[in-house]
Amino acid sequence: MHLYIDTMDAVLVDFEPDGRVRLDDEDWSTPSLQERRAILHAVQSEIERLQDVVLALDQDQNEA
Numbered sequence: 001m002h003l004y005i006d007t008m009d010a011v012l013v014d015f016e017p018d019g020r021v022r023l024d025d026e027d028w029s030t031p032s033l034q035e036r037r038a039i040l041h042a043v044q045s046e047i048e049r050l051q052d053v054v055l056a057l058d059q060d061q062n063e064a
Helices: 033-063
Strands: 003-005 010-015 021-023
Touching: 003 033
Parallel strands: none
Antiparallel strands: 003 010, 010 021
């Protein structure tokens, strides 16, 4: 996984179910409240963009 988090100017590369994250070139850590909010915002934005891609590709497939 590589998710750019604009507000942190960081890239999330991995996570654990216990809430720990690993940012690019950093060790595992538990994010602060602000960091968690920034990560969640980036994830939600990425989900929306990916849904747009799915819809666009699915529409093209249905028209073919």
